[in-house]
Amino acid sequence: MRGRFRSAVGGRPWRVSSPIPRTPGDHLCWPFRRPDELSAAARQYVAEGLSRQERVAYVSEGDCTDVYPGLVGIPDLDEHVHQGRLQFVPSDMVHRSDTHAAELPVLEALTGRALEAGYRGLRMFADGTARAHDPTRRAQEVQYEHQLDQFCCTHPVTAFCAYDAAALGNSAVAELVCVHPLANGDLSPFQVCAAGDAEVALAGCVDVFCVDQFEQALQRTGVATTGGTVIIDATDLEFIDVRGMLTLDRYAMAGGATIVLRSAPSVVTRVTELVDLVAVRVDGRS
Numbered sequence: 001m002r003g004r005f006r007s008a009v010g011g012r013p014w015r016v017s018s019p020i021p022r023t024p025g026d027h028l029c030w031p032f033r034r035p036d037e038l039s040a041a042a043r044q045y046v047a048e049g050l051s052r053q054e055r056v057a058y059v060s061e062g063d064c065t066d067v068y069p070g071l072v073g074i075p076d077l078d079e080h081v082h083q084g085r086l087q088f089v090p091s092d093m094v095h096r097s098d099t100h101a102a103e104l105p106v107l108e109a110l111t112g113r114a115l116e117a118g119y120r121g122l123r124m125f126a127d128g129t130a131r132a133h134d135p136t137r138r139a140q141e142v143q144y145e146h147q148l149d150q151f152c153c154t155h156p157v158t159a160f161c162a163y164d165a166a167a168l169g170n171s172a173v174a175e176l177v178c179v180h181p182l183a184n185g186d187l188s189p190f191q192v193c194a195a196g197d198a199e200v201a202l203a204g205c206v207d208v209f210c211v212d213q214f215e216q217a218l219q220r221t222g223v224a225t226t227g228g229t230v231i232i233d234a235t236d237l238e239f240i241d242v243r244g245m246l247t248l249d250r251y252a253m254a255g256g257a258t259i260v261l262r263s264a265p266s267v268v269t270r271v272t273e274l275v276d277l278v279a280v281r282v283d284g285r286s
Contacts, residue, residue, distance in 0.1 A: 228257060232262065
């Protein structure tokens with residue numbers, strides 16, 4: 001999974017310090033604490049997409065006049081809006097209530113129209129803070145983010161998902177950060193994201209301090225819920241402790257599945273020697 005976890009800051013390949021450069025397939029989570037922080041990141045991200053001949057969909061809870069001032073400074077901004085290169089999309093058009101749906105028809109339609117109009121792809125910006133205050137809605141938002149991540153794997157889509165950490169709290173935002181392949185900051189010690197040749201990819205560290213959040217992420221993304229053999233790409237998994245491994249084993253058994261941690265580092269293989277596992281197998285790196 002080096003293709004998705006490719007921007008390293010501080011040794012962790014999912015951690016980024018800038019909203020650019022981004023390319024199709026990237027799915028970035030951007031926690032922020034002040035509106036001016038978000039506006040600065042949005043201007044960079046939107047301007048880059050416009051310069052690369054991508055159509056930019058700015059998803060907004062309010063009227064476009066509320067967010068327009070935050071984009072002032074982008075060259076030829078009015079012309080981009082007039083020509084449809086930059087479009088303001090109502091949030092409720094994209095984020096429907098049925099976040100359990102297997103498809104994202106609205107986003108697929110937006111992407112298709114962008115390609116038909118000659119753009120190289122769709123670049124989406126959205127602030128999901130309003131949908132993440134309530135714990136139940138936040139769980140649905142995590143599920144949506146994972147579906148969006150799967151969509152980005154197979155379509156020319158670049159996604160920027162912002163969440164206000166000052167309003168939501170770090171722990172709540174961490175629930176959302178951990179299902180993105182790229183994230184600003186270090187609110188989550190691990191990432192669970194979509195993968196082209198595995199059910200998900202797992203990166204970072206899982207230990208006693210975050211194991212509950214890890215199990216919650218597995219549940220919300222639906223990993224290993226349909227039985228059978230489930231591949232998790234562990235190329236960028238740095239460490240998982242005994243409790244984390246036992247939690248993963250218990251989770252797999254509950255779903256009637258066998259989980260294979262593929263391309264895991266030797267430190268993970270050694271942990272399996274300390275516990276008796278029923279439903280988890282580790283295939284180390286060759």
